[in-house]
Structures are given as C-alpha cells and as structure tokens.
Amino acid sequence: MVIINACKQAAHKLKLFGELVMFSHTLFSLPFAIISMVWAAGGWPSGRIMLWGLIALIGARNGANAFNRLVDRTFDSQNPRTAHRHLPQRLLAEKEVAVFVAVNYAIFIFASGMLNLLCLILSPVAIVLISTYSYTKRFTYLSHLYLGFVIASAPIGAWFAVTGQIAFTPFVIGTVVMLWIAGFDIIYGTQDIDFDRRAGLWSIPSYFGLKNALRIAKALHFIMIMLLLFLYVWRGLGWIYLVGIGIATLLLMTEHNIIKPSNRQLMKVASYNLNQVISMVILACSLVDFFYVS
Template identity: 75%
Template sequence: MEYARKIGTKIKLYSQLVMFSHTLFSLPFAVISMIWAAEGLPSWHVMLWGLIALVAARNGANAFNRVVDQSFDAMNPRTAHRHLPKRLLASKEVLWFVVVNYAIFIFAAGMLNMLCFILSPVAIFLISSYSYTKRFTYLSHLYLGFTIASAPIGAWFAVTGQFAFTPFILGTIVMLWIAGFDIIYGSQDIEFDRNHGLWSIPSIFGLKNGLRIAAALHSIMVLLLIVLIPIRQLGWIYIVGIIVSILLLLTEHKIIKPSSRKIMKVASYNLNQVISMVILVSALCDYFLL
C-alpha cells in the first residue's frame, strides 16, 4: 500500500512538472487535423499511436525545459516554487523521464508511418532547442509557437504520410496563437528578464508594445481561421466558433494585469484552453453535422 502511494505521488509530481493540463493547447488542433486528413474518423491505430506520440513528445519537451531553466526558475520569485528548485524531483531522474518519453515518441512515430519516423529526430531537436532560445533572441515566443505547431502538422502526416497545404495553415494558426499568449505571460517577468540577460518581446520592447505585438499576432491568427472557411468549405457552426473565440481573445487582452499572478493565469492559460476547445467543438460539429 505504501509503495502504491509513493508511485501515485511520483505520477502527480511529474504531471505537475510537465503541466499536463496544457495538452489542451495542442491536442484539439491535432484532432482537427486528423479528422480533416482522414475525411472522417481515422483508424484506431492512427488515433492511438498519434495520441501517444503527441503526449510523449510534449511531456519530454516540457520536462527538458524545466531542467534547462532550473537555475533561472530558482532565482525568479514567480517560479521558485517549481519542482526542481524546490528539490521535489532530482535533475537526473527528470532527464531519464525525458529520455523515456522521447524514446516512446520515436517508437510511436515509427508505428504510424515512415515519414513520421524519419521526421521524429527533427521534431525532438526543435522542441528541445526552444529551451535555449530565450538566452539569445526575443523571437523565442514565436519559436515556442513553431514547435507546438508541429502537433497539427504531425497529426496530418500520421494519417496521410504526405505533405499538404491545410496542416501548415493550422500549424501557423497555432504558432501565432501560442506566441501571442506567451508574450502576455512573459509580461510578468519584464524586470527579471532584463536583470538576468534573458530575451523576450516585453523586456525588449516594453509592456505596451509587447501587448500590441501579441494582439497583432492574434489578429493574424483569426484571419487564418477565416481563410480556412473556403479552403475546407466550412459552415455556420465553425463561424460561430470563430466569433466566440474572438470574444474570448478580446477578453484575454482586456483583463491583462502583470502584477496579478491569478489574473495572468486566467489570461494566459485558462481562457486559451477554452478557446482551443471552442475551435475543436465547432470544427468537428461543422464537419459531422453539416
């Protein structure tokens, strides 16, 4: 019984470490991509191994980022409570967690098709290298979005094994969306980033300009969501989903308050989790019901 309790505690710690609930940022777009690529429901084989690949890659990348950033996390009052600075988990065991997840990802990619298997090391390099970008470029927000954009693109490859135009539009939407709210999130650390030589759009361009850039990225994201209407012959349910998403994005930008950690969590994370689900539900209902 004691052993089972310890296992449960470890699972909880690792789930918190990789912020498992944030899978909602990439998973909905990956599901949309799979459905559109398959022109309906993909096979159980593709759905299973595609989901395993996505979760494993994401868990590995997030854990790796925590190891790389632990020294900065320890110095930042906002992040000093995280698992590695607090020594709730050891760096060595987290690195093993990374290795295991990346191995699972490569295996799952191989179970999908040859294209996914060949591209899996490239994907690992991209999602791992993000952890270092904040040390030398304020474009780190866009690079983060670029790495997460691999979810819908990879999901399309998982189904078809071929390149296509639609998944790259979906990927660009994800990239702009993620980069926009990551800029909002980064506005909490302007002074810390400036004092410790870290690069971010808010720390380089200031709070107001940073938020304007975030708003511009989200505006382009919405335009691309609209562009998909004629390309995918989408109907009124999808359009309603876009309208709801726009209202949520406007709310997100309206409530920004860097001095309040609670409000910033809502603006950066909670509202965007709702947005991704709204887009998922509207896209799928539009596809299957109209």
C-alpha cells in the same frame, strides 16, 4: 502494507511529474491535432492512428516540457515567480527528470514508427526542434514565436500521421497555432519583464516594453483569426465553424482586456484558462461543422 506504500509513493511521484510538465496544458495542442486528423482522414481516422498519434503527441510534449524545466532550473530558482517549481524546490531530482525526458522521447520515436515511415524519419528532427526551444530566450526575443512553432508541430504531425504526405492545410493550421501560442506567451511573459532584463534573458516584453509587447500580441492574435477565416473559405466549411471562430474572437478580446501583470491569478486566467476554453470551442465547433453541417 509495503505494496500499498509503494503504490502511494509511485502515485505521488506520477503526480509530481504531471505537475512538472503541466499535463493539463495538453489542451493547447491536442484539439488542433484532432482537427487536423479529422480533416486529413475525411472523417475519424482509424483507432490505430488515433492511439499512436495521441501517444506520440503526449511523449513529445512531456519530454519537451521536462527538458525545458531541466535546462531552465537555474533561472527558475532565481525568479520569485518560478522559485516554487519542482526542481528549485528539489521535489524531483535532476537525474529523475533526465530519465523522464529520455523515456518520453523514446516513446515518441516508437509511436512515430508505428504510424508510418515519414513520421519515423521526421521524429529525430522534431526532437531537436522541441528541445532547442529551451535555449532561445538566451539569444533572441523571438523565443515566443519559436515556442509557437514547436507546438505547431502537433497538428502538422497529426496530418502526416494520417496521410503520410505533406500538404498545405496542416501548415496553415500550424501557423494558426504558432501565432496563438506566441501571442499568449508574450502576455504571460509580461510578468517577467524586470527579471528577464536583470538575468539577461530575451523576450518581446523585456525588449520592446509592456505596451508594445501587448500590441504585438494583439497583432498575432488578429492574424490568427484571419487565418482561421481563410481556412473557412479554403476548405468550404460551414456556419458552425464560423460560430466557433466568433466565440474564440470574443474570448481573445476578453483575454486582452483583463491583462494585469501585477495580478498573478488574473494573468493565469488570461494566459492559460481562457486559451484552454478557446481551443476546446474551436475543436467542438469544427467537429460539429464537419460531421453535421458541411
């Protein structure tokens, strides 16, 4: 009975940590990391690289998200939209989250070392970048772009993991991710315009207003699509890849058409659910195109 109760408690704690870091949101960065790996390897990379690359990505992402929750706990407790989160509700202790961050960052460094020397050397730099995002809303409305820049490290790092070399293509993929993430983070941020202004937090919606913020988000997503089309030409990709970009474009248009900051459920669909579908569509079409068409 003692063992069973301990297992139940451990499972519950694991569930809380999974919710804390929004583990399902790995679908934002992972598909582009896989595309980057496949293109870098000219096919499927070795099982060792796939394994340690995935572990590194998950360790970095979980550590960064938990660190962000730790740094923003005071603001989260004051914002009605986020007051239900784990730290404001004391579902997890601050020390527990701090240990979770340290463990995940250690896993990331170890996994990076198992990939190659370049990844190991760059791993502390990556930790600084993904951790400093948590402070950007305190002094710049460009925090959305910085978040996108941080998440863009996934496909860039994935390329490095395979080749151990710096190249042009992963930085284009990374820029696609940066613009995409920044765009829908701006959309999500429209819910907090009033709170951000009261709390002295910086964001594009609170600084430029609702209408201008949505125009900026559309512009970022337009450039994102243009870069995806550039990759089509640059890498000589096939028609299935273009179909994926077409579907992604339609989904982005839908996303922008259903925005309603007063409707929390609709904003979740626009900011998260549709974008998870977009990344999977681009992944599926890119892989089918690479292995069966191009």
